[in-house]
Amino acid sequence: xxxxxxxxxxxxxxxxxxxxxxxxxxxxxxxxxxxxxxxxxxxxxxxxxxxxxxxxxxxxxxxxxxxxxxxxxxxxxxxxxxxxxxxxxxxxxxxxxxxxxxxxxxxxxxxxxxxxxxxxxxxxxxxxxxxxxxxxxxxxxxxxxxxxxxxxxxxxxxxxxxxxxxxxxxxxxxxxxxxxxxxxxxxxxxxxxxxxxxxxxxxxxxxxxxxxxxxxxxxxxxxxxxxxxxxxxxxxxxxxxxxxxxxxxxxxxxxxxxxxxxxxxxxxxxxxxxxxxxxxxxxxxxxxxxxxxxxxxxxxxxxxxxxxxxxxxxxxxxxxxxxxxxxxxxxxxxxxxxxxxxxxxxxxxxxxxxxxxxxxxxxxxxxxxxxxxxxxxxxxxxxxxxxxxxxxxxxxxxxxxxxxxxxxxxxxxxxxxxxxxxxxxxxxxxxxxxxxxxxxxxxxxxxxxxxxxxxxxxxxxxxxxxxxxxxxxxxxxxxxxxxxxxxxxxxxxxxxxxxxxxxxxxxxxxxxxxxxxxxxxxxxxxxxxxxxxxxxxxxxxxxxxxxxxxxxxxxxxxxxxxxxxxxxxxxxxxxxxxxxxxxxxxxxxxxxxxxxxxxxxxxxxxxxxxxxxxxxxxxxxxxxxxxxxxxxxxxxxxxxxxxxxxxxxxxxxxxxxxxxxxxxxxxxxxxxxxxxxxxxxxxxxxxxxxxxxxxxxxxxxxxxxxxxxxxxxxxxxxxxxxxxxxxxxxxxxxxxxxxxxxxxxxxxxxxxxxxxxxxxxxxxxxxxxxxxxxxxxxxxxxxxxxxxxxxxxxxxxxxxxxxxxxxxxxxxxxxxxxxxxxxxxxxxxxxxxxxxxxxxxxxxxxxxxxx
Numbered sequence: 036x037x038x039x040x041x042x043x044x045x046x047x048x049x050x051x052x053x054x055x056x057x058x059x060x061x062x063x064x065x066x067x068x069x070x071x072x073x074x075x076x077x078x079x080x081x082x083x084x085x086x087x088x089x090x091x092x093x094x095x096x097x098x099x100x101x102x103x104x105x106x107x108x109x110x111x112x113x114x115x116x117x118x119x120x121x122x123x124x125x126x127x128x129x130x131x132x133x134x135x136x137x138x139x140x141x142x143x144x145x146x147x148x149x150x151x152x153x154x155x156x157x158x159x160x161x162x163x164x165x166x167x168x169x170x171x172x173x174x175x176x177x178x179x180x181x182x183x184x185x186x187x188x189x190x191x192x193x194x195x196x197x198x199x200x201x202x203x204x205x206x207x208x209x210x211x212x213x214x215x216x217x218x219x220x221x222x223x224x225x226x227x228x229x230x231x232x233x234x235x236x237x238x239x240x241x242x243x244x245x246x247x248x249x250x251x252x253x254x255x256x257x258x259x260x261x262x263x264x265x266x267x268x269x270x271x272x273x274x275x276x277x278x279x280x281x282x283x284x285x286x287x288x289x290x291x292x293x294x295x296x297x298x299x300x301x302x303x304x305x306x307x308x309x310x311x312x313x314x315x316x317x318x319x320x321x322x323x324x325x326x327x328x329x330x331x332x333x334x335x336x337x338x339x340x341x342x343x344x345x346x347x348x349x350x351x352x353x354x355x356x357x358x359x360x361x362x363x364x365x366x367x368x369x370x371x372x373x374x375x376x377x378x379x380x381x382x383x384x385x386x387x388x389x390x391x392x393x394x395x396x397x398x399x400x401x402x403x404x405x406x407x408x409x410x411x412x413x414x415x416x417x418x419x420x421x422x423x424x425x426x427x428x429x430x431x432x433x434x435x436x437x438x439x440x441x442x443x444x445x446x447x448x449x450x451x452x453x454x455x456x457x458x459x460x461x462x463x464x465x466x467x468x469x470x471x472x473x474x475x476x477x478x479x480x481x482x483x484x485x486x487x488x489x490x491x492x493x494x495x496x497x498x499x500x501x502x503x504x505x506x507x508x509x510x511x512x513x514x515x516x517x518x519x520x521x522x523x524x525x526x527x528x529x530x531x532x533x534x535x536x537x538x539x540x541x542x543x544x545x546x547x548x549x550x551x552x553x554x555x556x557x558x559x560x561x562x563x564x565x566x567x568x569x570x571x572x573x574x575x576x577x578x579x580x581x582x583x584x585x586x587x588x589x590x591x592x593x594x595x596x597x598x599x600x601x602x603x604x605x606x607x608x609x610x611x612x613x614x615x616x617x618x619x620x621x622x623x624x625x626x627x628x629x630x631x632x633x634x635x636x637x638x639x640x641x642x643x644x645x646x647x648x649x650x651x652x653x654x655x656x657x658x659x660x661x662x663x664x665x666x667x668x669x670x671x672x673x674x675x676x677x678x679x680x681x682x683x684x685x686x687x688x689x690x691x692x693x694x695x696x697x698x699x700x701x702x703x704x705x706x707x708x709x710x711x712x713x714x715x716x717x718x719x720x721x722x723x724x725x726x727x728x729x730x731x732x733x734x735x736x737x738x739x740x741x742x743x744x745x746x747x748x749x750x751x752x753x754x755x756x757x758x759x760x761x762x763x764x765x766x767x768x769x770x771x772x773x774x775x776x777x778x779x780x781x782x783x784x785x786x787x788x789x790x791x792x793x794x795x796x797x798x799x800x801x802x803x804x805x806x807x808x809x810x811x812x813x814x815x816x817x818x819x820x821x822x823x824x825x826x827x828x829x830x831x832x833x834x835x836x837x838x839x840x841x842x843x844x845x846x847x848x849x850x851x852x853x854x855x856x857x858x859x860x861x862x863x864x865x866x867x868x869x870x871x872x873x874x875x876x877x878x879x880x881x882x883x884x885x886x
Contacts, residue, residue: 047315063784107289110200115631116316117170117179117348120282121199122186123192127213129640132184135205135236136169139673142276143173143180159797170348178283179348179881185219186652190752190864192219193226194654197293197695198300198318201230201282204257204264208238208249212256218754218872220260225757226740227290227695231264232282233257238270246270263288292695292738295611297322300634301655302347304646311336311641313657314344315633321618322628327381327665329658329696330636332648332859335381335733339639341370346633371625378689383667383733384596522820527794528638529822538824542791556772557842562794566775567801573773573845575805580711584848586766593853594765597731598666603763607736610662652862658696665732670732670766670850672741673708675725675759679869683719684755690728691744691752694735694760698858700746703728704851706769716771716849719754727761729769729851735760744865749863771849777841785831786818789841794825802843807831809839
C-alpha cells in the first residue's frame, strides 16, 4: 500500500492573487447575486443573467410608474372626486390666504366656472357647512379642484386636513410661523401627513439680494419641519399657474388609515322625516351602503337609501356659481337601497350569557378545612430535632430556636450544587460542636427531679455510651427527639422582652423620614385593618415575566358585554379581503358607490334637533365604518406625552380622544409598553414617557392615529399626548404591583428578624408562601412568626446588610371602567403649556410610531 501525504497545520499558505486592478464591473459581477453553488439551478442561472436582471428592473419601474399614475388619476380627472387643496397661512393672515386662493383659481379657470355648493331643499332644516371651499373645473388642466382655506381654529383645520389631498402652507418673507400654525403642524404629523407644499409669497416687493436670502431661509425652515415637502416661490403672476401645475402633478403621499375608509365631505346637510340627508363626493374606496356610517357627536347609524344628486361642477357640464344650483325632488332618484340581509347591525355590546364560564366555588367543607389548617398553624405543633445524645430538653431547645436557622432553613437556588450542600452539613456540625463546648462546664436543671447537674456528670453519662456510639457510626453522636411547640406560649415569651411603645415611635419616625423620598410601588401596611383583608385581591408571583396568568380568570361583569378577537390584525385583513371579493361579485357591485360619485346619503333614525347640536364652524365629514368598528371592546393606544406638557397624568383621569373617525371621552388606565404576556400598571404617565392607554371604546382597526386632550374649566382643550392604536383585545393583562416593605431588626448570617411589614401573626401566616426580595438583590422567604406584633423570622440566600430593605411584591390585575361617552365635534380653542418645537417633527413622529 502506497504512502499518501496529508498536509499538516504548517502547510505553506501562498498569498492570494491581487485583484485590485480589475474593473468595477468585474468586481461587481463576482459579488452581486452570489449564492451557494449547491443551490443554484439552471433556471436560477438563466434568471440571474444580465439581460434578465435588466428586464426585471424595467418591469419594476413600469409598475411603480403605473401605480403613481393611478394614484394621481384617483382625484380630479374624469369621474374622480375633485382634488381638495387646503391652504394654511403660516402667519394666520386670512386675507392673504384668500387672495392666494383667488389667484390660483384665476390661473386654473375663469371665475364664471366656479361653484360653491348645491342645495337639495330650501327648508329651514337645511345647513351648509362652513368649509370656506370652492370647487372649479379647470379648462386649462382639464381637472376638478376644490380650494379650501383652513379656519383659524385648530379643530376645524385638523378635520379638513383629514380629507385633504394636498396641504399648502403659505408664508411671507422673513416671518416666523405663528404658535397656532406650529401647533397645527405638530398635530398634523401625529394625525397623518398628506401631500404638502410650501409657497413663499410677497417676493415682488424685495430686492434681488433680499429675495435670495428670503428663499434660502424659507426653504431651510420648511425642510426642517416637513422633509418631504416641496417649496415654490411667487415672484410674478405667472408663477401661480406654475405652482398649481406642480401641486396637481406632485406625487401623492398615502395616509394609510384613510385609504381603507370611505368618507364624504358634506356640501349640504338637511333633515326630513327622521332622516338625515348628507350630500357630497364619495372619497376613498367605494362606499359600501351596507356599512355603518358615523355621525359626529351622535355615533353609528344605518343607511336607508342612496340618492343621485346633480354635481355642481362637472368635467362634462360646467355650471354657473352666480346662484346655487337647486335640485328638486324630481331630479333626485334612488341609486341603491341596502339589502337587509347584508346590512351591518348596530349591535355595540355582546349578549351576556350568565352561565358562560361558570365557576365552581369552594364548598363549606373545603372552607372549614382551610380554617382548621390556619388555626392549627397558630396552636401546638410537633417538630423533630436531631440533638447530641445525652442533651437535656433545655439544651435541645437551643437547637430548636437557634438563630442561625441552618437546620431546614437552607435555600437551594439553581446555582448551588453538591459542594454547597456539603458546606451546609459541615457548618451544621460546627454549630453542634460549639453548643456542646459552651455547655460543657455549665450547670443546668434536670427537669425530672429539678436537681442541679454539672457538665462533668454529663460527660460521665456520655462516656458510658461511648461503646454504643462506636458501634453505630451512622448516628454521628446524634439522636432524634420529638417535641411539642406552643406558638402562643413562645410568642408571650418573646413579647416579654419587647417594648411596644418604643416600637411604635420608631415606626412613626421611619415613615416620616420616607415622606420626602419617592418609592414607586411601596405601600404602607395598615395597622387598623388586617393585611390579609386589605390585600385580599393580590397574589404573589415567582417571576413577573414567566409565571402564567390566565387572562379569563375572575373577569369583571362588564367584560361579558364587550367583543373579543383572537387576532385583531387578522380580522382587519379579513374584512378588507371580503370587501374586495364583494366588489368583484356582479350581484354585490351594485351596493358599492364608486369613488367620485356625487350622491346624497340618507341616514335613518336621526333626531330632529341633531342639526342644532352641530357646530357651524366645523366641517361635516361622514365616515363609513368597517365591519366590527361599531362594536365595543378594550382599545389600547400607545401614547407619548406631548413635549409641551410637563405634568404627570394620573390613571383613570378623564381625557378626550380624537381618533381619525370619531371623538370620545374616557378614563384610561396606563400600562408599560413592553413585550410579554403581562404589563405593569402605571399609576402616572410621566413627562416624556411612552405608555399604553387602555379604554373600553368602539373598535378602531390599526393603524389609527389618536390625539389626547384635557378639557379645561373654560371649555378649551389642552393637548397632552399623541399616539396611535395598537390593539383591541380584553386579554391584555395589566397588573398592578404593590410592595410591602419591612426592615431587618436582627441579622444572624442568612437569617434575620424583620419587622414593620405586618402587625399580627395571622397576616404573616397568610403571606408566608410569597417570596421576599430586598433592594440589594437578596431573595428569601418567611420562616416563622415571632411574637404577636408582626415580627417574623426570614431566611435569605445571603446575609443581609443593616441598611437593606425587605420587600414583598404583590400583584393584582386591573381593568378599565366602562365610562365611554361620545364627544361633540366643536371648534373649541386648543392650547398648550409651552412653545412648540417643530424641528424634524415628521421624522420624530414616524420614529415614535415605528417603535
